[in-house]
Amino acid sequence: MKDLFDLTGKVALVTGASSGLGVQFAKALARQGADVAICARRVEKLEEVKKEVEALGVRCYAHACDVLKVEDIKKTVKDVADYFGKIDILVNNAGVGDTAPAESMTDEVWNRVLSTNLDAVYYCAREVAQYMIPRGYGKIINVGSIHSEVVMNPATWPVTAYATAKGGVKMLTKGLASEWAAKGITVNAIGPAYFGSEMTSAILDSGAFDAVAKAYCPMGRPGREGELDGALIYFASDASSYTTGQLLCVDGGWTTI
Ligand code: NDP
Numbered sequence: 001m002k003d004l005f006d007l008t009g010k011v012a013l014v015t016g017a018s019s020g021l022g023v024q025f026a027k028a029l030a031r032q033g034a035d036v037a038i039c040a041r042r043v044e045k046l047e048e049v050k051k052e053v054e055a056l057g058v059r060c061y062a063h064a065c066d067v068l069k070v071e072d073i074k075k076t077v078k079d080v081a082d083y084f085g086k087i088d089i090l091v092n093n094a095g096v097g098d099t100a101p102a103e104s105m106t107d108e109v110w111n112r113v114l115s116t117n118l119d120a121v122y123y124c125a126r127e128v129a130q131y132m133i134p135r136g137y138g139k140i141i142n143v144g145s146i147h148s149e150v151v152m153n154p155a156t157w158p159v160t161a162y163a164t165a166k167g168g169v170k171m172l173t174k175g176l177a178s179e180w181a182a183k184g185i186t187v188n189a190i191g192p193a194y195f196g197s198e199m200t201s202a203i204l205d206s207g208a209f210d211a212v213a214k215a216y217c218p219m220g221r222p223g224r225e226g227e228l229d230g231a232l233i234y235f236a237s238d239a240s241s242y243t244t245g246q247l248l249c250v251d252g253g254w255t256t257i
Pocket of ligand 1: 015016017018019020021022039040041042043045065066067068093094095096097116117143144145146191192193194195196197198199200
């Protein structure tokens with residue numbers, strides 16, 4: 001049973017691994033034995049993460065990548081595959097959390113949220129699949145959100161653009177899963193509630209979040225570091241060999257009520 005979750009000898013690519021959940025994902029994969037490639041725009045932060053990952057006893061390769069540029073994605077994926085010889089696992093994590101009321105949102109914000117949180121998830125999956133399909137093996141984990149399933153009381157904060165993208169991630173996950181199941185690739189998604197990160201610090205530290213968590217989350221609290229690891233490692237490992245197209249919300253019960 002223990003071996004079912006072992007990732008020794010696997011190679012994982014984590015996007016958006018310069019801060020927040022991406023760092024946690026990279027380290028969780030490394031603790032299971034995977035070599036890890038990390039990418040994001042802020043290379044100085046990636047270099048710090050690289051040291052933390054290597055300290056866990058695996059190889060780590062850091063690569064600058066702006067997921068808003070398809071050519072960057074192509075180059076990153078090729079360089080990672082050349083460096084390690086393969087890519088077994090993709091964690092499609094890079095994302096932004098910009099928000100504004102729908103009636104006054106600028107085109108720029110709408111496009112940035114949709115392009116980063118949805119379009120780039122597809123482009124990264126498509127490019128990595130070029131290396132997974134010939135080998136007949138791959139585990140793709142998209143990072144959705146509870147907002148793949150539900151929005152938010154707009155009096156709290158409006159999430160229309162973000163939820164549109166994350167809802168799209170849910171269906172993208174199903175679509176890719178159905179197309180690539182026979183090619184040996186599973187595609188699943190994690191839907192976190194609120195976890196501490198650069199994206200959420202303003203919300204979580206505002207003092208207003210306690211009341212929101214009590215109203216919307218049966219467990220009445222944000223997620224804690226490490227509480228996404230189980231879902232990630234399940235989807236990244238052969239424990240999930242017959243599971244594909246699923247969105248698993250890790251949310252203290254948020255989406256149950
Ligand atoms: P952070 O802001 O801490 O991290 C976002 C990461 O995405 C950074 O590493 C950033 O790197 C990267 N990124 C953003 N834009 C780009 C881009 N154009 N090109 C490459 N990388 C980019 O936020 P989180 O850790 O919270 O978010 C990670 C994912 O988790 C996102 O998809 C988010 O939607 C999702 N999520 C988070 C939740 C939470 O509560 N924290 C809840 C549900 C989902 P850099 O700036 O260096 O490029």
